[in-house]
Amino acid sequence: MKYQSINLTVALSFFSLLLFGFTTSNAQLADEIRPFDFSNDYYKSNGLIAGLLQDRRNGEDRRSVFDTPTDLSKFTNVRIIETLPAYAGDGTTIFWNRYAVATDESFRPDKVGDRAAELAKIYPVFSFPSTSVPGSERQAAIIAVDRQYFEANQIGISRQVNVVFRERITPAGRRTLNMLAERNGMSVDGTPIIRTMSELNALTEVGLVTLQTDERVPYLVAKVIQFPERGGITPDAFLQYVKEPSGQPLLAETHFITKFECFRNGQDCL
Numbered sequence: 076m077k078y079q080s081i082n083l084t085v086a087l088s089f090f091s092l093l094l095f096g097f098t099t100s101n102a103q104l105a106d107e108i109r110p111f112d113f114s115n116d117y118y119k120s121n122g123l124i125a126g127l128l129q130d131r132r133n134g135e136d137r138r139s140v141f142d143t144p145t146d147l148s149k150f151t152n153v154r155i156i157e158t159l160p161a162y163a164g165d166g167t168t169i170f171w172n173r174y175a176v177a178t179d180e181s182f183r184p185d186k187v188g189d190r191a192a193e194l195a196k197i198y199p200v201f202s203f204p205s206t207s208v209p210g211s212e213r214q215a216a217i218i219a220v221d222r223q224y225f226e227a228n229q230i231g232i233s234r235q236v237n238v239v240f241r242e243r244i245t246p247a248g249r250r251t252l253n254m255l256a257e258r259n260g261m262s263v264d265g266t267p268i269i270r271t272m273s274e275l276n277a278l279t280e281v282g283l284v285t286l287q288t289d290e291r292v293p294y295l296v297a298k299v300i301q302f303p304e305r306g307g308i309t310p311d312a313f314l315q316y317v318k319e320p321s322g323q324p325l326l327a328e329t330h331f332i333t334k335f336e337c338f339r340n341g342q343d344c345l
Contacts, residue, residue, distance in 0.1 A: 108302045109309055110172040111150035112139070113230055121230045122183050122191025128296065131175040138173075140311065156312045160331035161200075161216040161299070166270040168334055170300045170308060171200075171218060177232065177294035191232050198224060199234040200297050201275065202289075205263050212317050213262035215328055219272055220299055231298030237287045238275065240266050248283050260327025263319060268327050308338040 112132050115125035125131075132139040138157035144150035155172040163169045177195075182188035198219055205213040218233070244252065255274065256267035269275050269284075278284045300307040314335045317325040324332055337344035 107145045107150060108305060108307045109142075109144070110155040110174075110298065110300065110307070111142070111144040112153040112155065112174055113296075114147070114149055114151055117149045118230065119183065120187070121232070122188045122194075123177060123181050123230065123232065123296070124183060127181040128175040128177055132173075154309070156309065158300070158308060158312050158314050158335065159216070160314065160316055160328065160335070161218045162270045164217070164219040164221065164272040168331060169218065169220060170303055170314075170331075170335065170338075171216075171231070171297055172300065174231070174296035174298060176292050177296060179293065181294065194228050195232045195234040195294050198228050198232075199236045200295055201236050201238050201286075203238050203262065203269070207264050208320055211263065213264040213266065214268045214317055214325070215331060217269065217272065217275060218297070218299055224299065225301050230296055233295045233297045235289050235292050235295050237289050238269065239285050239287055240264075241283060241285065244283065248281065251278075251281070252283065262327075263317060263325060303338040304344060306341075308335065310339060310341075312339055 113121075113125075118125040118128070132153050132155050134141040134153040139153050139155045141152050142154040143152060144154070155174065158170050158172060161169050161171055182192050201217040201219075203212050203214045203216065205211045207213075252267050255269070255278075259268040259270050259274075262268050269278065275284070279286060312335075314332060316331055316335075317328055319325055334344055
């Protein structure tokens with residue numbers, strides 16, 4: 076009987092690999108992939124003091140709901156349904172959830188807290204505040220996700236960095252921006268959409284944009300959804316996409332809506 080049990084386990088594991096891919100571990104498949112807020116103890120083990128977080132999702136804010144996670148030691152009973160679009164560093168379409176705002180005081184005053192602060196700088200969220208629509212974004216964010224992100228940054232702690240275009244632009248700079256707009260489309264403000272880290276770095280180096288930290292929102296708990304195609308985006312989730320002043324979706328970013336709806340409906344979107 077013991078030998079048969081081992082064979083059955085091997086067979087099931089092999090089937091899982093065929094179904095989900097050889098790059099995903101069995102432990103990952105067993106984890107809760109829906110976006111539940113983290114427990115106070117889990118925040119603490121990852122360098123943050125939960126009581127010093129701001130704007131934390133609470134289940135009654137229309138951005139989250141009450142639900143039951145698979146692991147109450149790691150998560151609370153608050154599941155986040157507000158979903159945000161972003162570009163990965165290579166321009167790939169990704170989705171993320173905003174859990175809370177953190178400040179310098181939110182980090183533990185020890186080595187664990189120092190490590191969390193380092194991770195926040197390694198994995199910033201580049202935001203694009205609009206100058207024409209107050210309180211809005213002119214395009215989707217960029218999050219520099221790499222192969223180590225999901226293992227290294229368990230809670231998605233990130234430094235928030237605002238990308239701001241310079242007001243005075245030379246003719247050569249204008250030509251550069253026009254070429255970028257032809258490739259990527261236009262933002263709400265009429266500036267070219269920046270999709271990749273290489274584009275952002277190039278514009279920064281030639282002085283066309285500046286990177287500014289936001290003192291009001293210095294850090295975010297902003298976890299990228301690892302498995303949107305397997306239920307990480309739930310049927311009751313909604314997408315907070317960038318809108319034109321008319322209320323219509325930004326034309327150059329409607330691909331986010333198409334892919335989100337595909338994931339939300341449980342379809343094969345890859």
